Amino acid sequence: MSRHPRHAELDREGTWDDDSTVANHESLTPRALFDHEAQGRDTKWTLAAYETPVSDRLWHATAAASTLAELVLAMLNSAAGESAWGPAASLTETTITQATRPLADAGWMQTIEGRYIHWEAPGEGAACIQFDAFAARPRFGSALPTWTVWGGNAVHQPTWALELSSHFPTPLLQDISSEPVTGSKSAAAPSD
Template identity: 50%
Template sequence: MDLANYPMPWLSRDEIREVSNEAQKIHDDIAAGRLIIHLHAHDGHTTVAVGTYPGGQSIHLHGENHLRQTTLVYDTTAEALRDFDDLYTDAVRPGPAPATETEQGAAAALAGTPAAGAGAPREAAPAEPVPPRTETVPVYAADPGDHEALLGEFLDTHGEWEKYRPWDETTIANHESLTLRAEFVHETGPRDTAWAVAPYESPVGERIWHATATPTTPVEIMRTLLDSLASENAWGQGPDSKITEKTLAEATRPLADDGWPQNTDGRCMNWTAPASEPAGLRFDAFAAQRPSGVLPTWTLWGGNTADRPTWAIHLSARAPAPLLQDLTFELAQGQGNRRLRNPRPLRSTPPTARPSLQSRAVAPGPPAATRKR
């Protein structure tokens, strides 16, 4: 071991082994599904991430490969996600970070794939990719899926829509009538707007209603919104119309039929999923009275809480009831896939950072690892 070139030369040989052993345990927990990574980011120097041991605590991770370490430990996933988002803001991306070159090389070696440039008596057949193990869950609890592929599929199956890309980061799908539009931003943070859709009175007329969606929205729900936009359901209420009890009943009928509990919280009416996975529909009566305001009238959400969800679709006041019914039907009845999660952690409590070591492993100075309560 070349101690002189080790990235943290202030560590002793035994401490270096301890850092590497801890990094290997974290890698194994992620690979085995015992540690679920929710978000990752690049802090300007290395990769950071936030994850949860199912049934256990949530942690912040710092570093890559043999330097990956636990830096913060939380009792709740919501607090860990909130702090991570506050720390890394626009750099945050959903899911785990792509495998490093070292991890790819190790995986290739374990699979028996010859290293690049190495001689072999015969050409080895390419290893078949191992699909990730998934489970079928209610659609609102599914993984986001591939939104890039969804956009391509929509344009391929709807010939009356044309693709326009004004900037590298944005693709716009325009209907041939020039009165329907869907905009997709390719690189966004998990709580930013990735989709914006709207119909217009005429090619140069006013916008009738609009909807936005985060990139973490399950593709099955986003597909329903796009398909409904491309149908006759796209046209909303007139400029002077108001939301009535009939509108509410029509829009939420699939949730009522499926037994979703409904309650009123101040100015908002909420329908929540009857299962253990958090999800719901929120109707804001205050926003409904101000159709030109910035507050959304309808919010479909999933994960965590309605105020800070994992994914969300926001719709304005004049969104048509048939389109809303399409979305709530998918919310109530749809299913999707989620990467399989091991219900039991590796041990009763996940590894917690030791201040005396972690402060030296991450950076000299005050301890980097603290316990959040």
């Protein structure tokens, strides 16, 4: 087992096949899975947090293979920080406003449609963020993403996407929502 050079607390372990790599924190509660074979809209990255090594998942995030490298890097760097793995704050109007403040400050347009709140970056073909109030209701194990950061023609068929479950930690959400603002010039171009 080899140590991750930048973050010594992460172990790199091979899984039962050569198509993916799992990085476990020394506590075995935060984990990252990287699928080497994923392409396009297939899930390439999965981050997950658990209360104990054998408990149910507290939260998770997935990134498609075509997701912007800057967003994936922001998510991974933020997840590597100690404060990111604490208990998640409940989603209130205040936490949503705090997490999306960089978007409002950068002139993203906010709209509300039914159970969804959308933020769209200024400019043609730029990134969008969608919050699903139904998926955010307090319950564990929901398969619906609460937050979707995406680019392309439609949220249901994005060119690239990053999906975050309910209970996703606010500090990570703030870091991720800041990246589309700073990286919005490249928001229409997917990573490989």
